[in-house]
Amino acid sequence: MGEPGIKVLERRLADLRRELSVDVVIAQLENLSDGKGVRHADFDRVRAAGVDFGTGGNWSLHLPESAPLLSDPAVPLIRPANYPEGTPGLPYKYLETAQGNVLIVSLMGQIVGKDADKPVDNPLRIIDRILEEQSSVQKAAVVVNLHGDFSSEKLVIGHYLAGRASLVVGDHWHVPTADLQILPGGTAHQTDVGMCGALDSCLGVRFDIIEQRWRNQQPSRNELETSGRMQLNGVVVDVEDGQAVNAQAVREIIV
Numbered sequence: 061m062g063e064p065g066i067k068v069l070e071r072r073l074a075d076l077r078r079e080l081s082v083d084v085v086i087a088q089l090e091n092l093s094d095g096k097g098v099r100h101a102d103f104d105r106v107r108a109a110g111v112d113f114g115t116g117g118n119w120s121l122h123l124p125e126s127a128p129l130l131s132d133p134a135v136p137l138i139r140p141a142n143y144p145e146g147t148p149g150l151p152y153k154y155l156e157t158a159q160g161n162v163l164i165v166s167l168m169g170q171i172v173g174k175d176a177d178k179p180v181d182n183p184l185r186i187i188d189r190i191l192e193e194q195s196s197v198q199k200a201a202v203v204v205n206l207h208g209d210f211s212s213e214k215l216v217i218g219h220y221l222a223g224r225a226s227l228v229v230g231d232h233w234h235v236p237t238a239d240l241q242i243l244p245g246g247t248a249h250q251t252d253v254g255m256c257g258a259l260d261s262c263l264g265v266r267f268d269i270i271e272q273r274w275r276n277q278q279p280s281r282n283e284l285e286t287s288g289r290m291q292l293n294g295v296v297v298d299v300e301d302g303q304a305v306n307a308q309a310v311r312e313i314i315v
């Protein structure tokens with residue numbers, strides 16, 4: 061989430077990769093640049109910090125400069141797969157790793173906050189189609205994120221993909237849930253994986269702005285919190301033959 065999230069990764073990710081023997085790091089990057097979209101320079105920074113691949117959500121297409129990145133199969137960044145036909149960007153990409161190809165797909169839930177009126181294709185039908193089309197490709201792992209507001213959708217997608225994906229996580233809340241598990245068939249699932257950024261904030265935004273807006277019912281601009289404690293949230297999954305065999309939630313509070 062914005063500059064604080066980038067700084068958290070720059071400060072901690074290299075050590076975490078080493079301490080946890082991590083092969084591949086996938087990060088939700090839709091909020092990377094000031095909370096909205098992906099600038100080239102910020103993308104370069106998080107890649108230098110140790111992020112191998114960026115997933116997408118409702119802000120993925122906010123900045124025009126992101127579109128060429130999303131459309132280039134060689135650039136490890138995607139937008140949600142279930143945006144309507146003609147939307148810039150590819151619906152999924154593979155990340156080549158020393159262990160084999162990792163198929164990574166982002167999906168939008170049916171209801172996502174203020175974007176609830178924007179049309180999206182049915183995420184279940186879209187992921188079925190992608191997995192069917194890609195069934196003959198040898199894969200070390202399949203990773204799916206469902207970006208949405210409803211806990212029910214983020215829970216259901218895990219069960220829906222049990223046995224067909226190595227990891228399914230929900231995101232967009234910026235608040236991690238305590239329900240990480242491995243579902244039958246070897247699919248690790250967490251309803252929401254949380255965020256990296258300012259801990260003493262409303263999902264990354266300054267509390268005073270949100271409180272005044274709520275209390276006074278007057279529109280105002282979001283400003284990201286840049287001080288105070290920081291947080292890093294994630295999930296680490298061990299995958300063997302495409303199946304999750306171990307899953308561990310990571311949550312650090314950085315003072």
Ligand SMILES: [Fe+2]
Nearest residue numbers: 117118119232
């Ligand atoms: Fe979002």
